[in-house]
Amino acid sequence: MMARRKLGDRLFWGACILAFLCIAGPAIAVLISVFHQAVPALGWSLFTKRTNSIGIQNAILGTLVLLLGVLIVAGSVGVAAGIYLAEFADGRVGSVLRFLSEVLAGMPSIVIGYIGYITLVIEFHWGFSLLAAILALSVLVLPYVVKTTEVALRQVPGALREAAAGLGLPRWATVYRILMRPAWPAIVSGLVVALAISTGETAPLLFTAGFSDRNPTLQLLHHQLPYLTGVTYTDISLPGARAHATAAAAGAVTLVMLIILIAVGRVVSARARRDTARMSL
Amino acid sequence: MTDDVSIWQAAAEPTAVRSGPREVQSRVPKVPTETVFTIEDLSFFYGDHKAISDVSMTIGHHEVTAFIGPSGCGKTTFLRCLNRLNDLIPNTRTEGQIDFLGHSIFGADVKPIELRRRIGMVFQRPNPFPTSIYENVALAPRLHGMKKGLDDIVEESLRKAALWDEVKLKLKASAFGLSGGQQQRLCIARAIAMKPEVVLMDEPCAALDPIATLRIEELMVQLKSDYAILVVTHNMQQASRVSDRTAFFSVAVDEKGTRTGHMIEMGPTDIMFTTPTDKRTEDYITGRFG
Numbered sequence: 001m002m003a004r005r006k007l008g009d010r011l012f013w014g015a016c017i018l019a020f021l022c023i024a025g026p027a028i029a030v031l032i033s034v035f036h037q038a039v040p041a042l043g044w045s046l047f048t049k050r051t052n053s054i055g056i057q058n059a060i061l062g063t064l065v066l067l068l069g070v071l072i073v074a075g076s077v078g079v080a081a082g083i084y085l086a087e088f089a090d091g092r093v094g095s096v097l098r099f100l101s102e103v104l105a106g107m108p109s110i111v112i113g114y115i116g117y118i119t120l121v122i123e124f125h126w127g128f129s130l131l132a133a134i135l136a137l138s139v140l141v142l143p144y145v146v147k148t149t150e151v152a153l154r155q156v157p158g159a160l161r162e163a164a165a166g167l168g169l170p171r172w173a174t175v176y177r178i179l180m181r182p183a184w185p186a187i188v189s190g191l192v193v194a195l196a197i198s199t200g201e202t203a204p205l206l207f208t209a210g211f212s213d214r215n216p217t218l219q220l221l222h223h224q225l226p227y228l229t230g231v232t233y234t235d236i237s238l239p240g241a242r243a244h245a246t247a248a249a250a251g252a253v254t255l256v257m258l259i260i261l262i263a264v265g266r267v268v269s270a271r272a273r274r275d276t277a278r279m280s281l
Numbered sequence: 282m283t284d285d286v287s288i289w290q291a292a293a294e295p296t297a298v299r300s301g302p303r304e305v306q307s308r309v310p311k312v313p314t315e316t317v318f319t320i321e322d323l324s325f326f327y328g329d330h331k332a333i334s335d336v337s338m339t340i341g342h343h344e345v346t347a348f349i350g351p352s353g354c355g356k357t358t359f360l361r362c363l364n365r366l367n368d369l370i371p372n373t374r375t376e377g378q379i380d381f382l383g384h385s386i387f388g389a390d391v392k393p394i395e396l397r398r399r400i401g402m403v404f405q406r407p408n409p410f411p412t413s414i415y416e417n418v419a420l421a422p423r424l425h426g427m428k429k430g431l432d433d434i435v436e437e438s439l440r441k442a443a444l445w446d447e448v449k450l451k452l453k454a455s456a457f458g459l460s461g462g463q464q465q466r467l468c469i470a471r472a473i474a475m476k477p478e479v480v481l482m483d484e485p486c487a488a489l490d491p492i493a494t495l496r497i498e499e500l501m502v503q504l505k506s507d508y509a510i511l512v513v514t515h516n517m518q519q520a521s522r523v524s525d526r527t528a529f530f531s532v533a534v535d536e537k538g539t540r541t542g543h544m545i546e547m548g549p550t551d552i553m554f555t556t557p558t559d560k561r562t563e564d565y566i567t568g569r570f571g
Binding site: 157159160162163164165166167168169170173177178181182 | 364366369393394395396397398401402403404406408409410411412420421424468471472475
């Protein structure tokens with residue numbers, strides 16, 4: 001009887017280890033492969049020169065500016081919408097909004113890019129521009145921010161809302177002064193996920209950002225914008241080993257950014273778990 | 282406007298036999314106190330389910346009034362009607378009248394938020410805000426515009442809640458570092474910081490150990506000099522220890538199996554616990570059921 005249990009236990013552990021290898025394996029393989037191919041292009045010139053002379057400084061800066069823009073736009077709209085859904089929306093309005101948010105989440109990124117192109121680049125006459133790119137990326141990641149904000153607020157114990165109501169505090173004060181504090185770490189980790197997605201997205205940017213060999217200015221309209229995945233996309237199809245190495249280098253820098261963002265996200269959610277664990281409610 | 286004197290005159294006369302809750306006459310002459318709540322034929326519905334039925338009573342100021350009864354008889358629901366906290370639950374309905382200091386709490390000009398500033402509430406499980414001890418007490422007064430004098434308000438409230446000496450050196454520490462009993466006293470301090478007239482307490486000692494419970498009970502008796510205290514409790518000994526008047530609730534089950542709460546009897550605690558009029562009260566108090 002015990003022997004059967006031990007066997008079952010071992011089999012199960014074996015299956016878990018196998019599953020882990022299936023996940024870790026490809027991830028590590030991709031990392032090794034990309035860094036290996038990027039080796040010829042690695043060097044200081046990667047960060048000091050721009051794409052017109054085999055560097056990617058402009059692309060790195062472009063991606064960083066995009067991330068900042070997405071944080072501002074998707075962050076503010078998404079968090080506000082999440083707060084609204086969690087605290088203020090009544091049943092029917094809430095259901096409709098959540099449904100629309102899920103539809104948006106399912107939309108292919110290339111479709112969002114295309115819509116951005118037709119409306120913002122062409123119709124509004126913005127041309128390939130920073131603002132068009134930021135808006136397209138923000139629309140893409142918005143459902144994630146909304147969902148994680150709403151979930152973060154729902155996880156705050158109802159006892160706090162009751163206590164605030166018992167004191168005669170108005171709704172907005174309850175949310176802003178009392179509920180946001182324990183919800184904040186979870187919201188931040190949702191924002192980090194949104195940024196991580198934005199770092200790697202290419203399709204919307206193909207249609208809205210264009211590309212540029214110059215460093216990004218903070219001009220919102222009419223100026224094209226360089227970005228890291230664009231370098232990978234273009235240079236892969238150019239002839240010559242140097243171009244391929246640059247493409248891999250851009251990919252490697254993208255991966256490094258992703259890893260940093262994910263690490264930050266994990267640190268923040270670990271703090272969230274520690275803080276909520278103290279609430280014995 | 283309720284006429285305080287006439288209520289007490291009515292109570293002193295022998296009441297005609299009628300069904301429903303009866304006021305028990307006390308053999309101890311009673312000094313008329315200010316009435317803080319007058320409740321008439323209060324019924325409360327969750328959807329179609331009648332949770333409490335036709336409750337009528339008066340509640341005096343500067344007194345501790347206890348509500349006892351078996352589980353599910355609507356004591357907590359009744360308490361939450363008094364500060365309209367039940368308004369926050371969707372699909373509910375209230376019928377009947379509740380007057381707070383002479384004015385109906387359901388009047389068109391009454392804002393529930395304002396009402397809840399004058400009627401504080403302490404809950405079964407301590408629920409301090411996830412901030413510092415100081416902030417817990419100061420938050421509500423600050424949001425109501427009191428910018429200066431917050432330190433004094435905090436100290437006064439913590440002193441009245443018998444917590445000041447234990448926390449005066451660590452006001453900026455997190456409220457979650459306190460023990461359960463201390464957290465509950467913090468919640469009481471938080472409630473009285475708004476200087477309400479009434480403090481509602483829904484089984485405040487349910488989650489606490491006996492020593493902490495005793496301290497809260499002492500607190501209830503101290504606080505009645507400034508506030509009207511209404512306590513829902515499962516603990517009959519607690520009710521007999523701390524309260525001046527007690528109301529006994531029970532649940533009636535009809536043929537369909539729906540449970541509705543009724544107030545059976547209400548009167549001075551000494552009478553209720555020694556010579557209650559209704560047999561159901563006597564059965565509950567002596568432990569034959571519930």
